[in-house]
Amino acid sequence: xxxGGYWLWTLNPYFDIRLTGSFAFLGSGxxxxxxxxxxxxxxxxxxxxxxxxxxxxxxxxxxxxx
Numbered sequence: 001x002x003x004g005g006y007w008l009w010t011l012n013p014y015f016d017i018r019l020t021g022s023f024a025f026l027g028s029g030x031x032x033x034x035x036x037x038x039x040x041x042x043x044x045x046x047x048x049x050x051x052x053x054x055x056x057x058x059x060x061x062x063x064x065x066x
Contacts, residue, residue, distance in 0.1 A: 001025045004057075016063050024055040 004022030011017070 002055075014065050018061045018063070019059075020061075021056075021058040023057070 002022060002024040004020070006018060006020040009017045009019075
């Protein structure tokens with residue numbers, strides 16, 4: 001399940017700022033991938049992943065039009 005949104009702030013006709021973000025709850029398919037990845041490359045992982053984490057994404061854009 002994934003949720004997201006954005007907010008656009010127009011300062012004037014030439015400049016605007018856009019904030020976007022999303023987060024996802026990982027399902028059982030991702031837990032299977034995590035189990036396989038940790039079993040094959042456990043020594044390479046710097047932090048173990050349990051499959052219960054949220055997937056987060058965020059972005060901020062400044063745009064100028066001339």
